[in-house]
Amino acid sequence: MEVYQLLRRGEYHADFCEDFSVVQPMGSGRWLCAVMDGCTMGRESHFASTLAAKIIRKVVKERQYQQFHEDISATSVQQELVEIMAALFGEFQQARNYLLLDTNELLTTLVMALLDQNTGEVYGLAVGDATVAINERITRFEQDNQPDYLAYHLGQHFEEWLAQHKQSFHSTSCTNLGLATDGIDSFQSTDSSPSDTRAIAHYLLVDDELTERSEMLNIKLKRLENRYSLVPMDDLAVVRIRLV
Structure with a gap:
């Protein structure tokens, strides 16, 4: 299995990168991955995405400890x-x-997926805007730049929120998984020529070139900049996992 991560501050953001990413082993061959995008209009928005990442890591560690005391291996993905x-x-x-x-x-937006490397099953939830690739298929979750943030629902019970949440994805035969914040659609040319953001998403999330290199995503980002003058205007977080 190969894991790649990318975090890049966008050209429009002078001080902080508001995105974050997480990849954590769960045990029993399962991997949790997530990308978050703090809202630019929020207060100190880099804090929200970082906090979500820290909490996810905490939850994963607690579940790993739990496995020592009780059998949760039969839980579905x-x-x-x-x-x-x-x-x-x-x-x-x-x-x-x-x-x-x-x-x-x-x-903060959040797209989180759990992948079982033994079976190829993956299930995920997207809260807000995000781009997800499963094998060759790319899906965009778009909310017209008005994400329905998790923070808006903290006064509810979780079950109430989950019952009305519609953005999810599932596959039983995943060999390539890619998650990206909406910065993947923000690439612009420094010489003002138009760019094909769908081709860029395919290049970063699906294309197999350079997958033998652990820094594959960073190398591709440099190629986009040096060869085509393409840079992300918005912050960008990408997680990609290949089962090989």
């Missing part, structure tokens, strides 16, 4: 991902209350 999301939801509620955070301090 979908059920385990939902349980992780529920734990994240609860931790966000606690952080909001403990730190006295306003809603606009917790605004």
Whole structure:
């Protein structure tokens, strides 16, 4: 199995990268991966995406400890991902209350997937805008630049939120998984010529060139810049996993 990650501050953001990514082994051949994009209009938006990443890592570690005391190996991929999301939801509620955070301090998109490398099954949830590649197929989750952030629903019970949430994806035969924040659609040429953002998404999330290199995504980003003068205007986080 090959894992690649990319984090790049966009040209429009002078101070902070507001995106973040996570790849964590779950045990039993399962891997959790996620990308987050803090809302530029929020307050200190890099904090929200970083907080989500830290909480995800915490939840994963707690589940790993749990495996020593009880058998959770029979949990389906979908059920385990939902349980992780529920734990994240609860931790966000606690952080909001403990730190006295306003809603606009917790605004971040989130696309999170659980992949079983033994079976090729993957299940994921997308909260807000995101791009997902499963094998050759690329799916864009778009909310017209008005993401329905998780922070808007922290006054609800998790089950209520989950029942009305519609953005999910699933495959039982995944050999290539790619997750990206909406910065993947923000590439522009420094010489003002038009760019094909769909071709760029395919190049980063599907194309197999340079997959033998651990820095594949960073090399491709440099090629886009040096050969075609293409750079992301918005922050960009990418996670890609190949089962080989």
